[in-house]
Amino acid sequence: MSEPTLEQVDQTVKTWLRESRDLVLKRMATPLNVDQKTGRKDLVTNVDKENERLLVSKIRAFSPDSQVLGEEGFGDQVTDTAGWVWVVDPIDGTMNFVKQRDHFAMMIALYIDGQGVLGYIYDVINDALYSGGPSLGVFKNDQPVAQPANVALRDGLVAISGPLVTEDVMNMPEVIRQSAGFRAYGSAGIEFSLMLTGELITYVSYLKPWDFGAGKILAETLGLRVTRVDGTPLSMLSSDFVMVATEKAQQDILPIIG
Amino acid sequence: MSEPTLEQVDQTVKTWLRESRDLVLKRMATPLNVDQKTGRKDLVTNVDKENERLLVSKIRAFSPDSQVLGEEGFGDQVTDTAGWVWVVDPIDGTMNFVKQRDHFAMMIALYIDGQGVLGYIYDVINDALYSGGPSLGVFKNDQPVAQPANVALRDGLVAISGPLVTEDVMNMPEVIRQSAGFRAYGSAGIEFSLMLTGELITYVSYLKPWDFGAGKILAETLGLRVTRVDGTPLSMLSSDFVMVATEKAQQDILPIIG
Structure with missing residues (x-):
């Protein structure tokens, strides 16, 4: 069989995610095992695990020569980025999933030879699927998403994870003071999605590869900066303090965090 | 005409709010004047003002002997709580309304002789209308809302407004550390609504009467505590640091804030 086109991969991944959404909604009707x-x-549930097993099995059947990096460990130990590497977060924002039954996401990223190719963030309860990549563009439920405005720090809302604020890490309280306002949603997937739509103009958090894999691909496709918090490049296999920002907000923030 | 029953008032207020929602959605299709x-x-838009004028006019026509306290000043200077007092917030979370076009609410409260009787929080974009009061119960889109579980601080999510966290007011960072996680949504209406559903177990912010009027009535009907942050009673005409919490979370937090 010849290698599938990106469009074919894209259509296939979306069918997996819709199947996964049905699974998750069904499991939410019965008590969770947390x-x-x-x-x-730092929680995990039976649904995180079952959904990761489902998605990893779909990936292995579709693309047997790929490596898969999954949050819950049902994939591979990925140490090099050659070839196709899938990154899977079956439930991002598990605390929200457990405590709110809302405000969580599934995420899948596809990297080829270290380059981000396709990203997916699925806001499950809102049924909002963000998808795409550099060669396709970015879509929300198959409708094109426009590039967000290049808003400066003082004119936009910032999301910063709680511990960075309460422990006054890297001068984050001052970043917040200089912004138009501070928000915290508790799910990287939700926060990346609000960056894509321009509802946030900066997001800072300590993230693992499955937390930022899909969002980085989608956000960069829309002209947003996704870097380590000091503005240096982010490695797709590393855990790090990550900053997602408009170009202007990044310029405003870097001097504040010193 | 005899005085309307509470059920009649309730049905009437809901028709106003649905008309207001249509107005707001229509105005969102054209540029805002901010x-x-x-x-x-601290922003206000043409839509805040137009919607307050609409709601105040409905109230005056329906209930001409009432006093009306409105955020944008189209009501009365209310200094005593005798008789019927309506409290109106035409757009709560105006910063979100401007920057996100989402995550804002309309709120209406009715107090009679200082007692909370009816409260309404309308999450406009999600089309989720929370309504009710002590004699009716609490409803979300006319479906009964169950009393939230009495969750302790360590087991639930807390929302605290940004300045209380960045400026380390009243030991709020320690409240956050002892909780299961920190969230910030930027709208008292949205945050009260998440308290009603149990998605949050504590909310602390500096609030004005129109920010807490409706939410206090609904939250107390469901057994939640709505007080000044030190646990003392909250006056319906005062601006104050307000804490909304489950009974257990309130007990856990009061010693932390000293």
Whole structure:
């Protein structure tokens, strides 16, 4: 079989995600089985695990020569970025999933030889699927998403993860003071999606590869900056403090964080 | 004409709010006229004003002997709580309205002789109308809302307004550390609505009467505590630091804030 086109891959991934959404909504009708991972604020549920197994199995059947990096460990130990590498977050914002039954996302990214090719963020409860990549453009439920305005820090809303604010890390309270306002949604997927639509103009958090893989591809396609918090390049296999920002907001913030 | 029953008032207010929603959605299709009130983070738009005028006119026609307290000043100077007092917030979360075109609410409260009787929070974009009061119960789009679980601080999500966190007011960072996680949505109406559904277990912010009027009535009907941040009673005509919390979370937080 010849290699599928990106459009074919794109259509296929969307069918997986819609199937996964049906699974998650069905499982939400029965009690969740919640476990701690690294501590009481780092949760995993039976649904995270079942959905990752489902998505990894779809990827392996579709693309057997790929590597898969999954949050819950049902993929591979990925240490090099050659070839096709899929990054899967079956439930991003598990705390919200458990406590709110809302405000969480599924995410899938496809990198080829280290280059971001396709990204997917699925806001499950709102049924809002953000998809695309550099060669396709970005879509929300198959409608094109326009490039967000290049808004300066003082004119836009910023989302920063709680610990960076409460512990006064890298002068984040001053970033907030200079912005138009501070928001925190508790899911990288939700926060990336609000960057895509221009509802946020900066997002800063400590993120793992599955937290930023899809969002980085989509945000960069729309002209947003996705870097380490100091503005240097972000490695797709590293965990790091990540800043997503408009070009102007990035310029405003870098001197503040020193 | 005899005085209307509470059920009649309730049905009438809902028709006003649906008419107001249509107006707001229509106005959102054209550019907003945005002005600052007390500063660059305190905005008002043509839509806030037009919607308040509409709601105040409906109230005056329906209930000419009432006093009306409106955020944008189209009501009365209310200094005593005798008789019927309506409290109107035509767009709560105006910054979100301007920057996100989402995550804002309309709110109406009715107090009779200082007692909260009816409250309404309308999440406009989600078309989710929370309504009710002590004698009717609480409803979301006319479906009964169950009393939220009495969750302790460590097991639930807290929303605290940005300045209280960045300026380390009343030990709020420690409240956040002891919780399951921190969220900030930028609209008292949205945050009260998430308290009603149990998605948040604490909300703390500096609020004005139109910010908490409706939410206090609905939240107290569901057994939540709505007080000054030190746990003392909140006056319906005062601006104050307000804490909305489950009983257990309130007990956990009061010693932290000293």
